[in-house]
Amino acid sequence: MxxxxxxPHAYEARLENGLRILIEEAPQSxxxxxxxxxxxxSRDDPPALxxxxxxxxxxxxxxxxxxxARTLSHAIDAVGGTINAATAKESTFYYxxxxxxxxxxxxxxxxDLTLRPALAATDVxxxxxxxxxxxxxxxxxxxQTAYDLFNEDVWGEGHPVARSIVGSMEAIESVRREDVLAxxxxxxxxxxxxxxxxxRICARRVVDRAAEVFSRPNGALLTAPKRIPSRFHPVHTHHERPTGMMHIYMGGSGPTASDDDRIPLEVVNSILGDGxxxxxxxxxxxxRGLAYVITSYVSSFSDGGVWMTYAGTAPQNAATVIELIQDEFRQLLRLPIPEAELQLAKAxxxxxxxxxxxxxxxxASRLANAAIHDREILSPDELLARLDAVTCDSAQTVLNTYLCLDQLSITTIGPST
Structure with missing residues (x-):
């Protein structure tokens, strides 16, 4: 194979059955x-499930x-390891x-877990x-509820990207073993x-062993349903909830997971609200002491993304906090980012x-996420070089692209004020 x-020290192989293998050797580990x-x-879940x-x-x-289940636990404990899994919008990973x-x-x-699970009716x-x-x-x-509602607002209620990863009570109650198997x-x-x-592994040995344990043929050609394209909706919505604080989400459209704009936008985001x-x-x-949590971040997937800001504050301070966030947006657009501030964010x-x-x-996650999103796999040095290449001009370009004040979505969740 x-x-x-x-x-250097990173390798790729593909088995005859199509499994893509990515390995980074770290002999010092x-x-x-x-x-x-x-x-x-979760965006690939059937509509009613x-x-x-x-x-x-x-x-x-x-x-x-x-x-x-007990044998699985004993096997991983016997080598002193840990095992877990997680579901995301566009992938499910076991590690x-x-x-x-x-x-x-x-x-x-x-x-065994991924290719040969029992999926017994009693376990369902x-x-x-x-x-x-x-x-x-x-x-x-x-x-978490506030985040789910923000997603419904910006992607449209019912869109696969907007749905909660854990699902709804009604959907989970209706799942049958036949649905799981299909x-x-x-x-x-x-x-x-x-x-x-x-x-601390040898790439050649990993590929040989993977060819043995992942040897299952694929059978019929993969016929996964085509994903519904995502489209950002700028809306202003309040959701009445009996909470102690007002949860505020503000956001605009962001780059896809494979877009080169991700790196300069991460620099700008660091300046705005990261840390x-x-x-x-x-x-x-x-x-001003108006919030305990105030942050911003970029969330991207294969065909869209969102650059969002979150704040939690007392309901009576919500309007002030929203205005202050918008002031910072306007400041970013109006005045060039100082070189010293840019260098701090990059550092x-x-x-x-x-x-x-x-x-x-x-x-391992860095390699896999690049593969899942069809992104060029960069070495750490190449990635650092791209980060170092961000300038005040390139930062301003992504600001002008993604920070459109008349295209912001604002979702508030809490009591009426």
């Missing part, structure tokens, strides 16, 4: 992170064709962190109750997966990346 070099990314998430991707993520841990001598066990278990009914409890907790969380058969296939690993040196933190929390992001690269899990 050919193994191609991506950059004493551990390995193993992850399997399935290219299907939103939450199904997340449901299946839970069910895989109930057992496989050769291991029950394990193990000491370096346990990587083959982790790889074997993850292949049992895990349904667990997920319903998770949804109840989700609905009791005002900040979804798993459609999406959980080697040619719709990425295996990413980082740590304690940001303008929003200083204006709203440090100077912070550079440091965050370098620190994250100390984690094998981050290294």
């Amino acid at each position: 050919p193994v191609r070099t991506l950059y 004493r551990s390995v992170s193993v992850g399997v990314w399935v290219h299907a998430g 939103h939450g199904l991707s997340h449901f299946i993520e839970h069910l895989t841990f109930k057992g496989t064709a050769t291991r029950d 394990a962190d193990v000491p370096s001598d346990g990587w083959e066990t982790a790889l074997d278990i993850l292949s 009914d049992l895990e349904r109750n667990v997920i319903l409890e998770e949804i109840r907790g989700h609905l009791d969380d005002p900040e 979804y798993h058969h459609q999406y959980y296939r080697p040619d719709n997966m990425v295996l990413a690993m980082s740590g 304690t040196s940001s303008r929003l933190f200083n204006a709203i929390r440090e100077t 912070k992001l550079r440091g965050h990346l370098i620190l994250a690269l100390e984690s094998n899990a981050h290294r």
Whole structure:
């Protein structure tokens, strides 16, 4: 099986069944992170069964064709590792962190979970109750509910991107084992997966072992339904809720996950609202004490994105906080970003990346996310070079592209004032 070099110590291979393998060797490490990314998430749920991707993520841990749940737990504990999974909008990923001598066990278990889960009828009914409890907790969380409502406002209620990842009570209650099997058969296939690993491993050995444990053929050609394109809606909406604070989300359209604008926009976002040196933190929390949480961030996926700001404040201060946020927006558009402020933001992001690269899990995740979003896989040095290349002019260009004051969506959740 050919193994191609991506950059020093990083490699790529593709099995005959289509499984894409990405490996970053870190010989100085004493551990390995193993992850399997399935290219299907909550936006791929059938219309009447939103939450199904997340449901299946839970069910895989109930057992496989050769291991029950207890045997799975014992196997990963026996090598001193941890294992977990998570569902996102466009992918579901299963991952394990193990000491370096346990990587083959982790790889074997993850292949079993993703390709050969039991998905027994009794487990569907049992895990349904667990997920319903998770949804109840989700609905009791005002900040999470506010985020869900903001997504419904900006993407349109009913759009797959707008739906909550955990699903609704009604949808989960209606899931049948046949639905689970059909979804798993459609999406959980080697040619719709990425295996990413980082740590004290040999790329050649990983590829050979992966060819054994992920050897399942794909069967019929993948015929996944075409995703409904996302379109940002600028709306101003208030949702009445008996909460103690007003939750404020403001946002505009953002770049896709593969757009080159992501890096300069992350620099601008750092200046605006990422961390304690940001303008929003200083204006709203440090100077006026109007909020405990005030932040901004960029969220991107394959065909869209949103650049959003969040604040939680006392209901009587909501109008003031909204006006202060908009003042900072206007200031960014009106006056050039000072060179010193730009360099501070770049230094912070550079440091965050370098620190994250100390984690094998981050290294593996970085590779897999680039693959899932069809993005060029850059070496850490190449990524740092692109960050260093951001200038005041390029920052101003992305500001003018994505910060359109008449195209902002504002969602408030809380009591009437």
